[in-house]
Amino acid sequence: MTATTDTTDSESEKRSGPTFEVPVPETDASGVEDSVPCPYCDRPFRRERLRDLHVGEVHPAECTDEEYAAYETALDDEKDDLFTFHMQIVVTLGLLFFVFVFSYMGVVTLL
Amino acid sequence: MRTRRLVAVVLAVALASFVDPAMAHASGLGSQDAGDAPFWFVMVTGGGVVGGSFLFATLLTDHEAIRMVNAWRLRVPVDGRLRRAVVALAGLASVAALAGILYVAFAGPANGQSNAAVLVVWAGWWAGYTISVYLLADTWPLVDPWRRIAGLLPRFDRRYPERFGSWPAVAGLLGLVWLEVVSPVSENPRLLGVVVAGYTVVTLAGAVVFGPDAWFGHVDPIAHAFRFFGRIAPVQRTDDGLAVGLPASTLAHPSEPARDETAFIVALLWATTYDGLVSTGPWALAAEFLVGVGVPPLLLYLGLLVTGYALFRFVYRVASARARESAESLVSPGYVARWFAPALLPIAAGYHVAHFLGYFLQLSEQLLRTVSAPLTTTTISLVSLPGWFSSLQLVFVVAGHLFAIWVAHALSFELFPGRLQPIRSQYPFTFVMIFYTMTSMWIIAQPYTPPPYV
Numbered sequence A: 001m002t003a004t005t006d007t008t009d010s011e012s013e014k015r016s017g018p019t020f021e022v023p024v025p026e027t028d029a030s031g032v033e034d035s036v037p038c039p040y041c042d043r044p045f046r047r048e049r050l051r052d053l054h055v056g057e058v059h060p061a062e063c064t065d066e067e068y069a070a071y072e073t074a075l076d077d078e079k080d081d082l083f084t085f086h087m088q089i090v091v092t093l094g095l096l097f098f099v100f101v102f103s104y105m106g107v108v109t110l111l
Numbered sequence B: 001m002r003t004r005r006l007v008a009v010v011l012a013v014a015l016a017s018f019v020d021p022a023m024a025h026a027s028g029l030g031s032q033d034a035g036d037a038p039f040w041f042v043m044v045t046g047g048g049v050v051g052g053s054f055l056f057a058t059l060l061t062d063h064e065a066i067r068m069v070n071a072w073r074l075r076v077p078v079d080g081r082l083r084r085a086v087v088a089l090a091g092l093a094s095v096a097a098l099a100g101i102l103y104v105a106f107a108g109p110a111n112g113q114s115n116a117a118v119l120v121v122w123a124g125w126w127a128g129y130t131i132s133v134y135l136l137a138d139t140w141p142l143v144d145p146w147r148r149i150a151g152l153l154p155r156f157d158r159r160y161p162e163r164f165g166s167w168p169a170v171a172g173l174l175g176l177v178w179l180e181v182v183s184p185v186s187e188n189p190r191l192l193g194v195v196v197a198g199y200t201v202v203t204l205a206g207a208v209v210f211g212p213d214a215w216f217g218h219v220d221p222i223a224h225a226f227r228f229f230g231r232i233a234p235v236q237r238t239d240d241g242l243a244v245g246l247p248a249s250t251l252a253h254p255s256e257p258a259r260d261e262t263a264f265i266v267a268l269l270w271a272t273t274y275d276g277l278v279s280t281g282p283w284a285l286a287a288e289f290l291v292g293v294g295v296p297p298l299l300l301y302l303g304l305l306v307t308g309y310a311l312f313r314f315v316y317r318v319a320s321a322r323a324r325e326s327a328e329s330l331v332s333p334g335y336v337a338r339w340f341a342p343a344l345l346p347i348a349a350g351y352h353v354a355h356f357l358g359y360f361l362q363l364s365e366q367l368l369r370t371v372s373a374p375l376t377t378t379t380i381s382l383v384s385l386p387g388w389f390s391s392l393q394l395v396f397v398v399a400g401h402l403f404a405i406w407v408a409h410a411l412s413f414e415l416f417p418g419r420l421q422p423i424r425s426q427y428p429f430t431f432v433m434i435f436y437t438m439t440s441m442w443i444i445a446q447p448y449t450p451p452p453y454v
Helices: A048-058 A065-110 B001-020 B023-026 B039-057 B063-071 B080-105 B116-134 B144-154 B167-182 B189-210 B212-219 B223-232 B261-277 B281-292 B297-326 B333-372 B387-414 B420-425 B427-445
Strands: B074-077 B237-238 B243-246
Touching: A048 A065, A065 B001, A065 B039, B039 B387, B039 B427, B063 B387, B080 B116, B080 B144, B080 B189, B116 B189, B116 B223, B144 B189, B144 B212, B167 B212, B167 B223, B167 B261, B167 B297, B189 B212, B212 B223, B212 B261, B223 B261, B223 B333, B261 B297, B261 B333, B261 B427, B281 B297, B297 B333, B297 B420, B297 B427, B333 B387, B333 B427, B387 B420, B387 B427, B420 B427
Parallel strands: none
Antiparallel strands: B074 B243, B237 B243
């Protein structure tokens, strides 16, 4: 099963999507009652935001303007979370680096 | 001892360069004459480099850019006539080589070290040629002698039972590795001749009964191993010639993953680890103890092979199920496992090059000597490797994991929406990988101890 993205709709031509066929994964939503399905490929998601992101990414040509707007909103929301996340990553990387450099110095002088 | 310090410095610099490239160049870690870093610290640093690279990769979240890097190709069209000529010549040469190996195995010197068949198969083919497959291109379909001969034989095209999938190839691969470990096939030319002849008979019979496509596509373990290793290679075959891309970039292309690929990829990974594990000192001690309490040696080696494979599958399956949870996804755990399986291939290749490059280089001169005089007994001459070579081996192990992180990172963006969900999906895999890196480094660094009782 694959989802093709062809740009026949003139309004959605500027929306870019994958230029190749993206496989639709096998899913298992058993035990999850409030899953949100994609209207184009039926793939279920745990949250609406993830579904919106998926629709904009994989079906940019077929989706409606409202759906594309929802995608852009979800992308914007994620941007804030991603910024916080990246700050944490940079701090962790810095810490990791110093821990290794100092323990290298410690290890070679002590042992 | 010097080598350990060197490794620690190389890895620390690698780690540092992920954080601050300027610092890596200016810090001059090597200039201060510190003492030796103990090996456990080198191992932990290796794990740290892998973990640090994952963190660094999470900063690259531009999906389009990731796709562009992996899709970059330099196309080299190859003239149809040239192609046909190369195919015909390679076919003749490979069948001649197989015949030569069989002849020399039986008629050449009885001593493995001066028998060209032993050196060609182990040093030339399984070590050197395999390295060329994943570092350069999968040329095996071009030089697979069995496939060439099978193409000339009649075929009955009996239906291959689809439910077996690629399991015969998994069993075949593990069986060959087991045979290599427990029997003197890697040093006894006559036994090698028998094994090669047996493999030839079975392969040709299978190809005649089921047709070459079914046989080499599902059953033949050698064709399978090279097909998977070849997917890492920068040079790939296209319809009208060749395409050169970045190493491992082909693995990052999203395609519907085949159901039974994972079983073979995990077997390939475990086979390389098993081969190293049985020649470590701690294994020798464990084997001596277990044989002492009455376990038959052959069964012991088979038991380790099967248990280790089951353990690898189990860990990978658990990590995949956890990835589904950490990514808050509803993709089935089995699909997650299949989707990310190609990312395991660079790890297997990194381990293979660490394990076999030294072996190949040491025996390269002997290989040339025996091939130029296949029927005379020669004295063994080994090329001596510089002291820093053992450090390089550890760097290869880590490098394989770094490619795996990149491939998995790219694949995660194709499977999960947004940018945070793909990143979160990689936590369990990275966690496992850090430990696997350290285990592999430990195995590679152990002094060679001949596996006891076999």
